[in-house]
Amino acid sequence: MPEQLYFEDVSEGREVAALTQHCDSQRLVHWAAGSGDFYQIHYDKDFAQGTGLPDRIVHGALKHALLGRMLHEWVGDEGRVKRVACQYRGMDMVDKDVICKGVVTGKRTENGENLVDLEVWTETAEGQKTTPGTATVALPSRS
Amino acid sequence: MTQPQSSVITDEMRGHIGKESEPTTFEVDKTACRMFARAVGYTDPVYYDEEYARSRGYRSIPVPFGFLGHPAYNPNAPQRLGGYFRFQTPFKRVLNGGTDIEYFDTVCAGDVLTATSKLADISERQSRLGPMLITVTEFTYRNQDGKVVATMRGTGIQY
Numbered sequence: 001m002p003e004q005l006y007f008e009d010v011s012e013g014r015e016v017a018a019l020t021q022h023c024d025s026q027r028l029v030h031w032a033a034g035s036g037d038f039y040q041i042h043y044d045k046d047f048a049q050g051t052g053l054p055d056r057i058v059h060g061a062l063k064h065a066l067l068g069r070m071l072h073e074w075v076g077d078e079g080r081v082k083r084v085a086c087q088y089r090g091m092d093m094v095d096k097d098v099i100c101k102g103v104v105t106g107k108r109t110e111n112g113e114n115l116v117d118l119e120v121w122t123e124t125a126e127g128q129k130t131t132p133g134t135a136t137v138a139l140p141s142r143s
Numbered sequence: 144m145t146q147p148q149s150s151v152i153t154d155e156m157r158g159h160i161g162k163e164s165e166p167t168t169f170e171v172d173k174t175a176c177r178m179f180a181r182a183v184g185y186t187d188p189v190y191y192d193e194e195y196a197r198s199r200g201y202r203s204i205p206v207p208f209g210f211l212g213h214p215a216y217n218p219n220a221p222q223r224l225g226g227y228f229r230f231q232t233p234f235k236r237v238l239n240g241g242t243d244i245e246y247f248d249t250v251c252a253g254d255v256l257t258a259t260s261k262l263a264d265i266s267e268r269q270s271r272l273g274p275m276l277i278t279v280t281e282f283t284y285r286n287q288d289g290k291v292v293a294t295m296r297g298t299g300i301q302y
Contacts, residue, residue, distance in 0.1 A: 069183050072185070
């Protein structure tokens, strides 16, 4: 894990280190078992195409979880990822990269916690933003 | 906004808004935490190594963000009407429209969560795939001490 990030170190506009995850069909099978979502559009090509999709698609909730991992790796051992909210506006196809990004939109202190609000999203390698969202993390203070 | 000629939202559906469901039990165990973490590509040992997690101050392996345990699947339990959705609709296809998860406390392997849900909102819209029914369901998760540890708002799209 990288060096600990502190509340005093971040300000509005700071970018989160991007995270890229290649989602092949094996990863989607791992996610199906890990999440309990066995809907066949994610691992059965014939079934996916039978519903009108071009091929198997990445589970929306996996993209939500990937945004969570991006933030977990950013906040360090002493930080906490509190909330991630996102909408699955566009599809991500199997065998492509899902690229997670984020930017700080604000900071606040509430009930003794130092909170940082962010805009987060996933995009395809072509730059299409498929999963817009927001997040809140808690960071330790140097004081 | 123009209403579709025949709205698919019935008074019965609207009547479900705000009604709390029966509770469902979600168990959090180490293997499930590891499987979730592995699927998402985590390398942080805290999600795999219980001894390391304890050295970090956790009582056991904590849940990776987004994980809230698994319900105890039982093939002999009666199927709820409509499955995930509490009412029948004319739509056969479903898509996940969005997820909003917030944690209020630490959740670790060994915890048993009890969740209730309620329909928070129901709406419809016309899309290029035809009419769509959009539901927002709110889940509240309490741990074995009765503390609210997390909430999840899930958006479902039926079309």
